[in-house]
Amino acid sequence: MTARDALVVTTxxxxxxxTPPEGMVERRGAGYWMTHLGLIIGLFFIFFPIWLAxxxxxxxxxxxxxxxxxxxxxxQFFENYRKALVSGINAPVALMMLxxxxxxxxxxxxxxxxxxxxxxxxxxxRFPGRRLFFWLIFLTLMLPVEVxxxxxxxxxxGFGMLNSYSGLxxxxxxxxxxxFLFRQFFMTVPDELxxxxxxxxxxxxxxxxxxxxxxxRTNIAALFVILFIYGWNQYLxxxxxxxxxxxNTIVMGIKQMFPSGDDLAxxxxxxxxxxxxxxPPVVVVISMQKLFIRGLVDSEx
Amino acid sequence: xxxxxxxxxxxxxGSTEVIHGVDIDIADGEFVVIVGPSGCGKSxxxxxxxxxxxVTSGEVRxxxxxxxxxxxxxxxxxxxxxxxxxYPHMSVxxxxxxxxxxxxRSKAEIATRVGEAAxxxxxxxxxxxxxxELSGGQRQRxxxxxxxxxxxxxxxxxxxxxxxxxxxxxxxxxxxxxxQRRLGVTSLYVTHDQVEAMTLADRMIVMNAGxxxxxxxPLEVYxxxxxEFVASFIGSxxxxxxxxxxxxxxxPGAARLGVRPEHMRITPTDPRLTAxxxxxxxxxxxxxxxxxxxDGTMATVRQSAGELQPEEGASVGLGWDAGDQILFDAKGVAx
Amino acid sequence: xxxxxxxxxxxxxxxxxxxxxxxxAVFFFYPAGxxxxxxxFIPDPFGLSMQxxxxxxxxxxxxxxxxxxxxxTTAIFSVLVTLVSMGVALYxxxxxxxxxxxxxxxxxxxIWPYAIAPAVAxxxxxxxxxxxxxxxxxxxxxxxxxxxxxxxGGEAMGLVVVASAWGRISYNFLFFLAGLQAIPRSxxxxxxxxxxxxxxxxxxxxxxxxxxxTFFLLVVxxxxxxxxxxxxxxxxxxGGPQQSTTILVYKVYSDGFVGQDLGSSAAxxxxxxxxxxxxxxxxxxxxxxxxxx
Numbered sequence: 032m033t034a035r036d037a038l039v040v041t042t043x044x045x046x047x048x049x050t051p052p053e054g055m056v057e058r059r060g061a062g063y064w065m066t067h068l069g070l071i072i073g074l075f076f077i078f079f080p081i082w083l084a085x086x087x088x089x090x091x092x093x094x095x096x097x098x099x100x101x102x103x104x105x106x107q108f109f110e111n112y113r114k115a116l117v118s119g120i121n122a123p124v125a126l127m128m129l130x131x132x133x134x135x136x137x138x139x140x141x142x143x144x145x146x147x148x149x150x151x152x153x154x155x156x157r158f159p160g161r162r163l164f165f166w167l168i169f170l171t172l173m174l175p176v177e178v179x180x181x182x183x184x185x186x187x188x189g190f191g192m193l194n195s196y197s198g199l200x201x202x203x204x205x206x207x208x209x210x211f212l213f214r215q216f217f218m219t220v221p222d223e224l225x226x227x228x229x230x231x232x233x234x235x236x237x238x239x240x241x242x243x244x245x246x247x248r249t250n251i252a253a254l255f256v257i258l259f260i261y262g263w264n265q266y267l268x269x270x271x272x273x274x275x276x277x278x279n280t281i282v283m284g285i286k287q288m289f290p291s292g293d294d295l296a297x298x299x300x301x302x303x304x305x306x307x308x309x310x311p312p313v314v315v316v317i318s319m320q321k322l323f324i325r326g327l328v329d330s331e332x
Numbered sequence: 333x334x335x336x337x338x339x340x341x342x343x344x345x346g347s348t349e350v351i352h353g354v355d356i357d358i359a360d361g362e363f364v365v366i367v368g369p370s371g372c373g374k375s376x377x378x379x380x381x382x383x384x385x386x387v388t389s390g391e392v393r394x395x396x397x398x399x400x401x402x403x404x405x406x407x408x409x410x411x412x413x414x415x416x417x418x419y420p421h422m423s424v425x426x427x428x429x430x431x432x433x434x435x436x437r438s439k440a441e442i443a444t445r446v447g448e449a450a451x452x453x454x455x456x457x458x459x460x461x462x463x464x465e466l467s468g469g470q471r472q473r474x475x476x477x478x479x480x481x482x483x484x485x486x487x488x489x490x491x492x493x494x495x496x497x498x499x500x501x502x503x504x505x506x507x508x509x510x511x512q513r514r515l516g517v518t519s520l521y522v523t524h525d526q527v528e529a530m531t532l533a534d535r536m537i538v539m540n541a542g543x544x545x546x547x548x549x550p551l552e553v554y555x556x557x558x559x560e561f562v563a564s565f566i567g568s569x570x571x572x573x574x575x576x577x578x579x580x581x582x583x584p585g586a587a588r589l590g591v592r593p594e595h596m597r598i599t600p601t602d603p604r605l606t607a608x609x610x611x612x613x614x615x616x617x618x619x620x621x622x623x624x625x626x627d628g629t630m631a632t633v634r635q636s637a638g639e640l641q642p643e644e645g646a647s648v649g650l651g652w653d654a655g656d657q658i659l660f661d662a663k664g665v666a667x
Numbered sequence: 668x669x670x671x672x673x674x675x676x677x678x679x680x681x682x683x684x685x686x687x688x689x690x691x692a693v694f695f696f697y698p699a700g701x702x703x704x705x706x707x708f709i710p711d712p713f714g715l716s717m718q719x720x721x722x723x724x725x726x727x728x729x730x731x732x733x734x735x736x737x738x739x740t741t742a743i744f745s746v747l748v749t750l751v752s753m754g755v756a757l758y759x760x761x762x763x764x765x766x767x768x769x770x771x772x773x774x775x776x777x778i779w780p781y782a783i784a785p786a787v788a789x790x791x792x793x794x795x796x797x798x799x800x801x802x803x804x805x806x807x808x809x810x811x812x813x814x815x816x817x818x819x820g821g822e823a824m825g826l827v828v829v830a831s832a833w834g835r836i837s838y839n840f841l842f843f844l845a846g847l848q849a850i851p852r853s854x855x856x857x858x859x860x861x862x863x864x865x866x867x868x869x870x871x872x873x874x875x876x877x878x879x880x881t882f883f884l885l886v887v888x889x890x891x892x893x894x895x896x897x898x899x900x901x902x903x904x905x906g907g908p909q910q911s912t913t914i915l916v917y918k919v920y921s922d923g924f925v926g927q928d929l930g931s932s933a934a935x936x937x938x939x940x941x942x943x944x945x946x947x948x949x950x951x952x953x954x955x956x957x958x959x960x
Contacts, residue, residue, distance in 0.1 A: 066766060067766075069758070069759075069762045070759060070763060070766075073755065073758070073759045073762070073777070074773070074776055076755070077776070077777060077779065077780060077833070077836065078776075078779075079795075080788075080791040080792060080795060080833070081779070081783075083791070083802065084790075087794065095800050096799070096800050098800055098802060098805035099802050099805045099806065100802055102802075144686075145686040145687040145690065146687065148683040148686065148687070149683060149684040149686070149687040149688075151683060152679075152680035152683035152684045153680075153684070155670060155673055155674050156673055156674055156676065156677075156680035157673050158676075158677045158680040158681055159677065160681075164684055164688065167688075167691065168687070168691070171691055171695050177894045177897055177916045177920075177939075178702075178894070178916070178919070178939045178943060179695075179698045179699050179936055179940075180919065180920065180923065180924075181702065181705070181919070181923040181924070181933060181936065182697070182698035182700075182702045182933070183694060184924075185698075185701065186694060186697060186698055186701075187694075201690060201693075201694055202694040205690045205693075205694035205695040206695070207687075207691070210687065217670075218670070221415060221417060222671040223413040223414070223415055223417030224417050225670075225674075226382075226384050226404075226411070226417065227411070227413060227417040227418075227478075228419075228430075229383075229384065229403070229404045229405065230384075230404045230409070230410065230411050231405065231431035231478075232403075232404075232405030232431055232435055233430075233434055235674035235676065235679060236679075237434065241419075242419055242421075245421040246420060246421055248421075260781070260782055263784070264782075264783075264784030264785070264786075264787075264898075265784075266785065266786040266898035266901070267897050267901075267920065270901075271924065282784040282786050282787060282898070283786065285786065285787065285790050285902070286790070286902050295799070298794070301790065301794075302794065305787050305790050308784065309782065309783045309784070312782035312783070312784075313779055313783070315782070316778055316779070316781060316782040317778070320774075320775060320778065323778075324778075324841055
């Protein structure tokens, strides 16, 4: 296969900008409706669990524990969500959401800032150790935090960063996916722009600030979406380092809401929390769909 | 305003030397065009003048001052890039103003100078637009405007017209020439298009494989090419080269004989040699007749449209005046 | 590929890479080095000193039936998750690609699960299949099937596979749809003129042209199944019953943090490190070929 064939994958699916086929490939009539039917079955498979969780978050506990539970929402919406947000089970869910928000924003901003700076340095400078640095960064590309949890935990504990935002954030910034994405993007910026800036008298930081950064806006935004979701959805790491319920993030907090032993779980509150845990990332993804898809397909991560 | 002097300029990338010692003297206000095929080193030469490439050895002087070690911004030059290199996220105004802003000029001064340049280039209606909202020709003008507002001592052009379509290229060529005349700024212009070089240059430099083969006014270069390379590169269709024995000429030290297509004629009387007509291209005002000489060498005869057109396959006599022929030695240097 | 233009200076770029270098060194290289170091030791029973055992931890692991079982579990789990999520995603992408209008609407709806954390996905599926209150469990019961993933290892595996695959469909769908839409319409129309019907066209034209996407997704999904499904397993089964859903990452966690067996956990980390390294090389070779530079 040639490189050209292979390149098709990177074409972002921004829009189906294809000319409509002249009825030859696309069949109208039965085939057309079968297509929709097939997709709707798929949507059902995707949405049924979410719908059920939503229904469960609007009914009372007795309605759930006597199966089968209802399939249409009940009237306990405000009651269940109020209870979850204000008191929760171990900690108020509102507080956990705030923790998640800090963590997600911290990871997204932190990673974008350090990655922009180092990608700029790698692409636009020749300095001693540049290649070494490049390969060190490359090594970190795919190694998830899950693999090195025990020693990382010890480092964080040694710094006294257990139950702290910095402990939640820093270890998850230590990877190079974003640096790579920015490097790839900077490589596509025409050389002449930097030359024009030099002729115009701009120094490196001025060029970075006035030209490179504004040009990277869409990439930054797309990466922000991906990193926000990545941060919000972290599970294992917060599970390890937040022993204090008031530092729990919402995604890991849900599991903590299940009673140990044989007691019955408070399903309406747990399900309300689950819904609350998915709202922010879903909203971010849906509202920034185009950016997000482009970022995803570009960064392949 | 300034002179530009290059003295024995050399450039090596790694261990390969790509520019083999070039000397150029550009007078104040002169328009000099460097022309050559791609890869001949012409852009590298220009970029060394701009300060975007380091000079391996030799000296670049602008206005008498050695500038080898100076940053581009300190050389009092402005450059127009092949792809324009407009800042995509800035308006036309900001694109032109950027250099002045960095230089710390006052807002009022920036507005005046950008305004003047915009007026000169008829860009006034577009000042608020982004580059992507402009046509190719307009972008080209913005790139020019960015160079003009700096009021530099030297303009550097790196194939500025090669991204335009043919018609626009002719028009912009004219505009660049007029603008340079009006501003009187010393200009160094790089192109691979020999027509651009002929029409724009006060003097042109024909470069070949890292060497300046010939420097001189366009017509002088056209009439008296110093090498076979120059003779074939300048002029379209290129000069015909005939082996001496085929041409029936005897000259010690010479290997080939060159005649421009317009100097060659199809003649029944007193031909210097006979050839077979392969095909003829009627272009309207003129016709190009392609003929094969007895030894198989191809040659082109440029006729005006009124002349009798020979049939394909016909055997014809060829003639030319001895004064129009140029002899080249085995190395391709004019004798 | 290198930039033609560079700025001068040595201290500025070093300053620019410093933050990343620092964080990566402290939170990445040092812990990774620690993992390798610790894997060579076992602590004494009181945790007071460490005894050097060389490759003993690895030897122990590779002969340990639980660890080998975990390897097999991981293999089965990854293959199933990858096949299910990619299969469903491809099916949906092919359908959405057939639509001229409306594929955008389906896409908007289908990307939801991408935003949902694996742990939350686990809770959603756990709720449906809960042995006491789960609605699917109840319906299966009325059909005479007694679902109990808490006791039945096969059912537990099925549940974590479906929950993991469910969360991954969006991602695969987006890439497949992008791949399909990048296939020139003219190629497909040419095949149609040649008389190829839908299935033939798919088999002989679309599938081969889609293979770069498919291969890329295979690697990425295996990595996902290996590492990012921890949340699903932890919420649904906690590795049980009888370790039947204990994948390697889960075992690192349970041995290291629950069992406090640091040497073994570190050795397991090193083994995972090697696996990821291999996958990275495979992916990099692929990307290298794919992105021509």
